Amino acid sequence: MAEAHPVGFQWVVEAKKRGARIIHVDPRFTRTSALAHQHVPIRVGSDIAFLGGIINYVLENELDFRDYVVNYTNAATIVSEDFQDTDDLDGLFSGFDPETRTYDPTSWQYASEDDGGEQHRSQASTSGDHVEHRDTAAGMQHESHGHTASAHPPRDETLQHPRCVFQVLKRHYARYTPEVVEQVCGVSPEDFLAVCRAWTENSGRERTTALVYSVGWTQHSVGVQYIRAGAILQLLLGNMGRPGGGIMALRGHASIQGSTDIPTLFNILPGYLPMPNAASHQTLTDWIDSVRNPGAKGFWANAGAYGVNLLKAYWGDAATPDNDFCFDYMPRITGDHGTYRTVLDMIDGKVKGYFLLGQNPAVGSAHGRAQRLGMANLDWLVVRDLFAIESATFWKDAPEIETGEIVTEECATEVFLFPAASHVEKEGTFTQTQRMLQWREKAVEPPGDATSELWFFYHLGRMVRERLADSSDERDRPVLDLAWDYPLHGDPEQVAAGWGEPSAEAVLKEINGFEVATGRPLSSFTEMKDDGSTLGGCWIYTGVYADGVNQAARRKSRHEQSPVAPEWGWAWPLNRRILYNRASADPEGRPWSERKAYVWWDPEKGEAGEWVGDDVPDFEKTKPPSYRAPEGSDGVAAIEGIDPFIMQGDGKGALYVPQGLVDGPMPTHYEPVESPFRNLLHGQQANPTRKEYRRADNPLNPVPEDGRPDVFPFVFTTSRLTEHHTAGGMSRYLEHLAELQPEMFVEVSPQLAAERGLEHMGWCHVITARSAIEGRVMVTERLRPLRVEGRTVHQVWMPYHWGQGGLVSGDSANDLFGISLDPNVLIQESKVGTCDVQPGRRPTGRALRDYVEGYATRSGAVDEVSTPIVTASSDAVRRSQEAQDEGKDQHAPHQVEDQ
Amino acid sequence: MTEVRHGGSPGRARDGAPGRKRGGKGGAEQVMVPEADFTSYYGRPIVKPAPWEKDIAYYLFTGGVAAGSSLLGAGADLTGRPGLRRVARFGSLGSLGLSIGFLVHDLGKPSRFLNMLRVAKLTSPMSVGTWILSIHGPFAALASGAEIVSLLPASWQRVGPLRLVAVLGRPAGLVGALTAPPVAAYTAVLLADTATPAWHSAHEELPFVFCGSAAAASGGLGLLGSPVAEAGPARAFAVGGAVIELAAERRMEQSMGLSAETLHRGTAGRWMRAATALTVAGAAGALVGRRSRVLSMVSGAALMAGSLCTRMGVYEAGLASARDPKYTVVPQRERADRWVPGDDRQ
């Protein structure tokens, strides 16, 4: 955190000054460790074993916050008797189809109300095409929508029922003992228990613990399950929805949160509405219902209004109830259109043109060589950036020029490089980690021809529309009917000429939403109508422009307001600073403790009592704690007075996730795709449902087998240096930053240096089946070899900031990675791989490819592109599939796209 | 840009670990005292070496010659030794000229020298020195001018301004002589008034070394240039200076503590050894060869060279002591460890 979020880290320092104890769990000793009381080195990619160990510690010792767990989580809910766990199935859950490598989650569901009866329709409906779920990262869509469940699944509040979630969880994690943690993670039992104690002792009625994670936890083939494991712990310890608690994803780029809220992702639309799918969303109703899940509890019941308001924002007057608000104009997705699929399609010549805005995949994305070869095979490429980054200059300086794989004279890609205005050169908002929007003014004029993204797209759209103005072609209607009118401002001459800067505030107002007839800005998404009388571009942002005031621009000092500081910027939804904060009060609505009072029920307030507190209550204001849903209710009415997790299908925090995840209802330890170790816990080696693209240009280092040389014996991980920013576009090109870390380097322990003859500050190169890259050797005790499964494992660390361009240049760590992805959200596993390290510089030119291929061949990566992914025993696979077949007859067989 | 040394670990030089090698440049040399026990930051210097080129070392020498020569010139003038007077006055003028040249060269341009005359600062030996030089210089130059005039045809000597110069020669020479010792002595303060360990720790003795050296060099010049008959005072001055220089230098080493080491090592060591040899030989030669013009000349040259070597040696020792953090850390660490609250720090 100190390395990549130094400004946020000030609060850790502040907490430390006030007596907080800081423990840092990280493979290497970083600037964060430097200020921590304790550093716990861990083997990369083994965190689920580690967290599972803590979950086990909590459950074994009954250290959970029982009142919270019983009332606010699904601990008491009874799981279907069809469910079988990894323990019984050698690392698989029930419902596995070995052919598609996906699960049918039917057997994972809650038991039905009347045992043996039908599953509630809302539950069955998500058991669709699971391959497609993986391809479209549907896990992401569903995670944010919550799982669906019948309003009243059976419960055992004593938590004794053998199939209640609590007991299922307890059995699942019973194997994660301190000894297993030591064996798998390389963490000593003392270190491990210290973490357990610190976490549990600091949780409960009087105290809360916050879990803060970032990409060290996400860029794994089991990334989503890492976070899930954290969530389970935080729920068990009662740390969710309470002040000082929660799970915070420390986001990356400024406003990367904003770019999921109003997404730049292929599979979701603003406000986490799913991108319509060609197969299943024929009509507006199909689409809305897939979000709304008729019959489920919670606020997604109003999805109709959110969807219609978005369509109205896109097509304005053209969108009417009669034409389904132009739903037919919406593009549809048909499967995997993720960045890695697209890059492979470029290599295969299936993609003609590409827009790159604020991204430098030639350096920043896994498998750099594939990225560059892909871009070199386009017809045209538009790059908008602050500098001439590698993704714009690959045709003349990519490493593949040296190897002869790209020939400048023959590379047909026409590159259009547009200078972009940086964040200080344009107005707009940032949405940060805490979901808070902060408005910023333009501080300086952009230099030269640099322009804002808003300017670029507005005028691009305007010009396209001008070109098409006379078209009568039906397919041009969606473009021509767009509501594309924003007031221009800025330089009066430019404005007069029609080239002014579109007003970002006008855009914010549209995002906020307003009444179509009067133009009155909406102050809450509850005002959104599904009849076309209101429009709004992103329902969760409604309120940011309440009363016609730019609420994101508020800058009242924290010393002049309550500790929640509600008048600094604006947080979605409805300026709420802690989500699910109803959980900060006990079932009766009283604060769990005075110290941790945040939002509570005040029976004296209003007519019959109200939720009050420093923050905006995340609960219907006047719904008392005693409210119980009437029989047959759904949607918001089905949320009971003790259901704080109002976006979840059952209003409860999910210790166990019956649907929405592609790879299982509970996190279980799998080895990384590339690992020098066998999975100690199960026959199933790595995530069986992971997304892989098995092709000759994407070889993966095999897991060593007896009788084959272990040519990639070391584990490597990549991450950030404070001194640089991501792919380097914003640091390697600036002298004051570039000089701080002027060269690519590789950190190794003294032991590894001795073993491989590496000399401090000399050269070394790192080899995988994809490439070999070189860097200077940094021998440091900040890296320590660990004992894992009885052997010593050396971990190597590299920053990934270098490329060929800039004031300081070097080989790019991403050239080492292949492409394998988490099945839920399609994030690449770029935090862990296996490699070899050798002294000296790497070969150059064609010899480099030969060298790498030599390694690949020796390791077996080449002939064994078909290394089995499903490694659980065949008996386990069969039994798992049987559980699937029982509930799955209604589904057609799938096309298997990644054999 | 500053000098970069690729360090390894923060030099924990305890136990004679590799730290020492990084610390200084004495690797190949004979180790004379047990290695000091000290810690540093990657062996990087703590204080910065004076950014002065060798010009400054030459200036130390020429300044000394100029000062001593002024004294000899005035003495010769008063005691009627025209030969010695001539050498001394020309020596004074020549070395003054060289001195100014070296200073200006080090500063880059002449205006920068004048820049120093905008203030007079007692706490700045350089300011004080500039003023001393600015006062001494014109008088010494005037005296030398008189010498030049005396060489001109008699008819010219009667021309107004030249006549005036000739007349003012003696008084100017006397003023020059009185202001000469500060010229020789201040350079010692100039070096000592720095954080450079070898220079500062020598601050009590360095003026004697430098004045002795100045006497030896200017006396040597007298021996070199004047007839044997007139060279007596120069000889005495030179030998006396040499003795003082050698004695003060030995005393200085005692008081310098650890950084005295730098006078024996590396470049500085070579200069210092040469200085001692030349000065001893020159002094002995001067005494022995009192009747031989040749021997006197050789001795004089040796004394001058010895003086130059001393200046070079002290200059190099200072730089070496600044480059190796040992000379900053060890004495200070010892002092800090000795210090008890309440004491005045020394």
Add this chain to the structure above:
Amino acid sequence: MIGRNSLYGPLDPAPDAGYAAPPPRKGFFTDTSVCIGCKACEVACKEWNDVPENLFEMLGTSYDNSHSLNANQWRHVAFIERPGTAPVPDRPAVDLGMPTVGAAPSDVPDEAKPDFQWLMSSDVCKHCTHAACLDVCPTGSLFRSEFGTVVVQDDICNGCGYCVAACPYGVIDRRQGPEGDPKVGIAQKCTLCYDRLTDNQRPACAQACPTESILYGDVEELRERANERVAALHEQGVMDARLYGNDPEDGVGGTGAFFLLLDEPEVYGLPPDPVVTTKDLPMMFKRAGMAGTAMLVGAALSFLRRPR
């Protein structure tokens, strides 16, 4: 002008320099125990003061690639990798010569290794109460500001370099590059952001420091805070915490920028017990006077002994 109080010992520098009613003395308290080595201070300083590049060279000295304080580096963050010094119970306190950047593996078993420490510290001009640089400057280019700080005036400096040799901390230096920079040859160092102070702004480095490792303020007040912080750390068992430069009785009369360190100063590249060189100046002039007199007398004697 030369007396105990103006050459050493405690005093308030601005009034001493002749300011009639100066504002309270300003300075830094750099608490290295909370420094995360982010180098924001280095960068902010360069941005605000237009300080050019220093080095484009990887030095291999942990994450320190800025080398030292110099004309192109007015803040310098030091990185020290080493074994923790906290005494580990039942374990002999041995110096294992590790862990260090570039070190050979030690054969000490892991269990016996003491904790590892990564110390970071942002160094800067100390703005000494008795500033040698200022004392020795022959042109008056270095001056004492009304805030008690020490500032170079680029247009007056003649590049004599005397201040460079005089600074006991090796802070100030003449700019040597990059070519074409108007200030090449001119002495440069931290001005304590004189131009910001006069506008009532915090210095750029302090403003940028995320963890408040760099605290800016009135020196008197900072000294108190520093004492409190050391006490608090001692209470938490961090017995290595110590202050550096806060003592007005020290060799430079206390510094305007002082530090909380977790090890001996020399570990961070700081002199353990610096003394302003001009403290000895009266003695130097006295000795020079004696030597000069001796020379004069010697010269006279040379002529007197054998009159002709």
